[in-house]
Amino acid sequence: MPDSPTTLPPLRALLTTAVEAVGGSERAGQVEMAEAVAKAIRTGEHLAVQAGTGTGKSLAYLVPAIRHAVDREATVVVSTATIALQRQLVDRDLPRLADALAGPLGRKPTFAILKGRRNYLCLHRLDSGPQDEPEDGALFDPFAASRLGRDVKRLHDWAEDTKTGDRDELVPGVGEQAWRQVSVSARECLGATRCPVGTDCYAEHARAEAGRADIVVTNHALLAIDALQGYQVLPEHDMVIVDEAHDLVDRVTSAATAELSASAVHIAARRSGRLIDQDVADRLDESGDGLGMLLDDAPAGRLDALPVPLSGALQAIRDSAHACLTAVGPERERGGEPEDATARKIARTALEEVHDTAVRLLDAFDTDDAGRRDVVWRTGDAVMASSAGRHAGAQNPRPPTLRVAPLSVSGLLRERLFGQHTTVLTSATLALGGTFDTLARQWGLPPAQGKVTKADGTATEKAPPSDVDNGPQWTGLDVGSPFDYARSAILYVARHLPPPGRDGLQPSYVDELTELVESAGGRTLGLFSSMRAAKSAAAEMRDRVDFPILCQGEDSTGLLVRKFAEDETSCLFGTLSLWQGVDVPGSALQLVVVDRIPFPRPDDPLSSARQRAVEASGGNGFLTVAATHAALLLAQGAGRLLRSMNDRGVVAVLDPRLATARYGGFLRASLPPFWTTYDRDVVRAALRRLVATDGPDDED
Template sequence: MASAVTTTAPGIDAALDLVVADRGGQRREGQHAMARAVGEALEGRTPLLVEAGTGTGKSFAYLVPAVLRAVTKSERVVVSTATLALQRQILTKDLPAVAGALADALPRPAEVALLKGWHNYACKHKVSGGYPEETGALFELEPAAEHPATDGDEGLGAQVVRVREWAAETETGDRDELVPGVGDRAWRQVSVTKMDCIGQRCPLLAECFPERARVAAKEADVVVTNHAMLGIAASGSPNVLPEHHALIVDEAHELVGRSRSAATAELSGPSIDRTARMVRRHAGVVVASLEECAQQLAAAIIAVPPGRLPDGPTPQLTEVITLLAAACREALSATKPSGGGGGAGDGGVQMARSALTVALEIADRLLSDNVAQRRDVLWCDERSDGSKRLFVAPLEVAGLVADHLFADHAVVLTSATLRIGGQFTPAAHEVGLHDPAGYRELEVPAPFDYGKQAIRYVARALPTPAAGGGGPEALAEIVGLLEASRGGCLGLFSSRRAAERAAEHVREVTDLPVLCQGEDSIGELVRAFREDAEASLFGTLSLWQGVDVAGLTNRLVIIDRIPFPRPDDPVVQARSEVAASRGANAFLSVSAAHAALLLAQGTGRLIRATTDRGVVAILDSRIATARYGGFLLRSLPPMWPTTDPAVARSALRRLAQEAVDGAGVDRTSRAESDVDA
């Protein structure tokens, strides 16, 4: 990172005007207000929470002050996103646009770097034979980044051949640059986790892709990363990020979930058995007690009923886990490297030792009082084949995020859906910002006239939907809406089975084309939906967030039921108990808050540009009849409301006439300045 330069740079307002003018856009007061607030947060270090609706241009609103601060003050800024799509937009469009527009106004060019988890890069040493062949999934501390779906007709062998050929030629080693992508099993043939890496003993250290990325990040002004990396940092490994002055978290509504996922651990008999076999195979050490523990652990877990263990491990589990911890320590001592090396033997030993280290950390965690003290949640999960596994997750991550991510940094959290029930307070509390005087709030409304562009139809007359999908009345309602709109529907369902059932029914009783999640990659399904004015796309959680289809080809969004979390979810149960013990309304603060966030995300799929029009149809009557309905509605855009199906269908018929007969707006010609993930 270059040293600070004293040349006077433009102010934030002037700089943003330069960027917007360079892009051919128009000045937006909301965007400027956000940019000024971000600049103040970077200057004064008071955390800022910003809900900036779709179309506000929020990425420019935080990138302009970030670049100005980083270049003029030599204070590195880390920008994190939750989705690959937004990461690509920032790296390939937004940051180059800001840097290009400000090139003549800044004292020096801005340096930008991309940083991901170690496992997201190819390992040259592994490709060249420096590690033994992968024998199966092991413990993974670093979650894999999002990557393109694979070709379902390509077998594992062909994927391995292709990824090895690519790894020998790539200049970055970045998994996301391999198109089409490959599955996790194939990718493991060319990559290692940070714990598996032999580090300074590696003979190809000078050519290491993840090491190069980290060196570049330490020298950059702006570092773009993902929430998985923030989750690892929050879990107690802050050094995965370079030293930085400020952290800007886009898609901030995902931060808590990603942080909890990074801190969630799994333990099972087969996983310990694999570890024991690795120790024997790669380190030449036989630890009989470890192999015995694998069998005993599997037997002990089978005896545990599925669900939450609120008081911690059973006595039988505790006994076995105590023996497991001792066996792991013995094996770690026996496999301690003597130095030197750098060949496949070293790689295999390191893989075995990393698996042992993770197993020991999980064992020690389960033997602590974390579960009894309600710091962790422990549960037993049963798979469809009857096998069982233990999972342990932090009950709350507020302390982890506040201590390891926010402390001593300027922080900006932004999202199109950050308020819950119309308030920032729930989101602030989840990341450890408990004092209202300790952070600032800003709402930047979307530049849409929701009351004129969209109708929110609640099917008040329908019965309460069943958990497994809508009954015949709901299916009939879906068909009626689709026939009125002549397709053009994004159907958001609470389960895969519900989506499949609805798709099957529509295909049976109409001639309208319906695409369904699972029939192809999400990218291909969205592309087909976008290109066919009569097609509909049905799916689950992957479609509730991140799908961006503007124009009349997406004129109807159907939500089958309020997306409450499963009542038997162990983390939800534990969080509800804690909320109740603190005198809060457990249902509103946990389940309803979760549902409100997803509803806002799902509803937001409809209006993506100032020319969009359409109907959001919510087929769950509880949103109109239950006491908590108002809480949920306060999280949604202010669309024109109705409970009259005739009104919704009449509007859809008019929109269908425009869309299908070609009288609508050009759905592919949206200005980039209107796009905001």
């Protein structure tokens, strides 16, 4: 973007005002990042910034973004991966910034949050729209049915008071089945001009507010949908800031994943059967029965070839769904009451999803292995229906389902994100193995062009790739962290232990964990590669130590983290969400234990297919896919330890491969520069000193 004359204060002055307003102190990395974001705005060159914990990266990108939005009367989209960061931005950071910068900017900056339509209450669906059928299990479960009824009544009561219709305002929340009774997806919506209560629509109001805002906060899923769909979801904008960018590929992949089950076919048949000749709907219903029987007999896992019977079932679903769509007729046909139009729209949406997914599944096998763009697998059986069900201990497995996901989203991001908007990507974890190139390839950016600058001003020289002129121009910047990692924390690798086995925690691992927990006086976050390992460790520790042991799944994760933070002697054990979702500064967390390097499961359909595709093109599939996945999680997990300037502690990795395997150097280079040791006596002594002083410890 070309420079233009402006009367607004310079960026540095605005940043100083913002930092003072939030009660913080200016940091060199924060200033460097803010200036880099401002440069990206001026030049249109994309920017990837690694900013360690404590940098203050939110202000570093918000201040230049707000200045640009006010100066150009433009909109900047800020996308996050987690609800926690969304709430931090909307409830804390942006309100304080708006007040602080109103005077210097000449007006108060505005901001809004925008979510997918399914996150807002639909007034038409609430009052007169058709109701969804209960899930199969609820038909025969009186408790589930009564709970559904109670939840729907709560929603009707809440609808009388809510001003925004935002699902997140309803505390405690309701189950997904209940929420579907009062919400619609974007494809199911009649549209504001056709809906009888369109002028009062919460989703439309949120979108209108976003269209007037300087800063719009959204999530990676909606950002992906905006890129995937043929219609605009986000308001007009000229810049995107992707925070928590390490999660971008996974969230976009999830948004681009479709699934087909017998249940989905039956629901589409029932919805259309109310509108068309029953014989036509029955043919679709029967094709769903055929799919269900085949999936019941099929093993879980990736499908490298499409069996003939399954191909026939998918073709039957495709053709019968098309016949139902033809019978239902166009969306705007027949006029009549709004209720009729709604029923037809919802039926068409279900039919189109079934039809389009069947077509996509069939098309996935139309090319040879080298030309495939989608991965197909069968899942179900042991997969729990929801996290709520897991917390409640409910045994409610999902029915067998076919899923189809893109082998890569790099082309989509390259064309629909970087090709259309100046983009800043930031996270505490972007430089894997010491370089941005690993994630850049996943994003669709060419390898680092020229130099990747580090916080100390040095640069890593990179030979320009052959296609550098054909790819989006971007710069990588590592602004470091205000934390003195080498003096604040120890990385301990238990090199003396045997490699981890496949049958849970080995006795030697449990012994090592016991010694570490006792030395730390509790105060331990245990990050495990599986829930089975976490539960096993919790059971063992409860027999061996006197400290409270909390385990994920025994209560809501938020409540467990709160208990862990309040009791300094407690330990919290868990799996994936704890690797990235715990923020507990202070002495309640002084030891992070990782049981094994978090590689994806060898039988994971998507990662194994991606690994095979890399190898087929002559690359190192293990390093590109599996080791990259592990490096991201390992860095995120290690990042749980130091959350404030005074924090001290130990990250202990029980898996000796971090020290002994050839790929160990790549993984260690992805971690903060902790002081490293393999001596367990040194580590136990350091932990005991922390307990004794109950405060900062400046010695190794």
